[in-house]
Amino acid sequence: MPQIANQISNSKFFVLGGGSNIILPEIFNGVVIHNQLLGIDLVSDTDDYVLVSANAGENWDSFVLYTINNGMCGLENLSLIPGTVGASPIQNIGAYGVEVKDFIESVEVFDIKSKQTKIISKYECSFSYRNSMFKTHPNLIVTKVTFRLLKTPKLNARYGDLVHKLSEISNPTPLDLRNAVIEIRSNKLPDPKIIANVGSFFHNPVVDIATANSLKDKYSNLAVFAVDDTHSKVSAGWMIDNLGLKGYRLGNMGVYDKQALVLVNHGAATKTEVLEFARVIQDRVWQEYGVVINIEPIII
Numbered sequence: 001m002p003q004i005a006n007q008i009s010n011s012k013f014f015v016l017g018g019g020s021n022i023i024l025p026e027i028f029n030g031v032v033i034h035n036q037l038l039g040i041d042l043v044s045d046t047d048d049y050v051l052v053s054a055n056a057g058e059n060w061d062s063f064v065l066y067t068i069n070n071g072m073c074g075l076e077n078l079s080l081i082p083g084t085v086g087a088s089p090i091q092n093i094g095a096y097g098v099e100v101k102d103f104i105e106s107v108e109v110f111d112i113k114s115k116q117t118k119i120i121s122k123y124e125c126s127f128s129y130r131n132s133m134f135k136t137h138p139n140l141i142v143t144k145v146t147f148r149l150l151k152t153p154k155l156n157a158r159y160g161d162l163v164h165k166l167s168e169i170s171n172p173t174p175l176d177l178r179n180a181v182i183e184i185r186s187n188k189l190p191d192p193k194i195i196a197n198v199g200s201f202f203h204n205p206v207v208d209i210a211t212a213n214s215l216k217d218k219y220s221n222l223a224v225f226a227v228d229d230t231h232s233k234v235s236a237g238w239m240i241d242n243l244g245l246k247g248y249r250l251g252n253m254g255v256y257d258k259q260a261l262v263l264v265n266h267g268a269a270t271k272t273e274v275l276e277f278a279r280v281i282q283d284r285v286w287q288e289y290g291v292v293i294n295i296e297p298i299i300i
């Protein structure tokens, strides 16, 4: 690592994990660090929990399966999210009512500026909805993540489709929950190996309660989730879908026909085309609902 730091200290650079959440330019004039650090270690094991570390280049979903197969619980709702372990804290990945921050103990980073390895506790990561302090500290390269996982399963199956799927099984296990998540996701989300996409393209916007209430008065089916006493999160996917944009296509770009929050690249759309298409969707949402929806993936 220190050798890399010397080479890139004066260049533009970015860290590439699995490439599932980035929008790349046609040419990048700089250094790309492709993280391929592998290995999983059991750090400690008590009656209640296990501390387990995974190096940043491990495939996320393989790691989730490894934990379940070894009696460690908590990550099952995050099954089948593409990408690497090292990227998981960057945007605090989340799905089906669980965020990875709930299970991260600490993150090991290599700091390109100071050329030192540091351990960052979960409290210093400033995790929030699809966000962390890593997004504003590109000098920190994640090398390892340590997770605190439960020994006794505490399944989180509050999400609509999951409730339904698991109700068909008596005494569901974390593996059952994982299989249910995989089935739901496979039916709803495009496989990036087959059709280019970055998953959800927009954040669900967080608005004040008054705005949420007036939207709900006008659109009774709008999905709204409480964030705190004064703010609510509204479903960007619902708003796009309600505009009749599911399956809408413009040139190489389109809105996925099974999930309106996902934009798909049907051909060889460039970064400019992707962002122009995103702007069309953002404008339509703004005109109809008066709400700004921000882009989720990282634009390089």
Ligand SMILES: Cc1cc2nc3c(=O)[nH]c(=O)nc-3n(C[C@H](O)[C@H](O)[C@H](O)COP(=O)(O)OP(=O)(O)OC[C@H]3O[C@@H](n4cnc5c(N)ncnc54)[C@H](O)[C@@H]3O)c2cc1C
Residues within 6 Å of the ligand: 014, 015, 016, 017, 018, 019, 020, 021, 022, 035, 056, 081, 082, 083, 084, 085, 086, 087, 088, 090, 091, 092, 093, 094, 095, 140, 141, 142, 143, 189, 190, 191, 192, 197, 198, 199, 200, 298
């Ligand atoms: C079909 C599909 C479904 C998805 N579903 C979800 C979902 O349910 N929930 C969710 O939260 N996300 C989802 N995503 C987004 C994506 O899977 C996650 O953001 C994932 O964590 C990205 O991992 P990656 O290794 O591919 O990262 P990349 O796309 O390679 O990188 C993403 C960002 O992280 C940085 N980065 C990567 N590795 C490191 C590192 N080691 N150190 C420092 N910075 C690093 C990169 O520089 C970049 O800024 C989905 C994407 C797709 C394509």
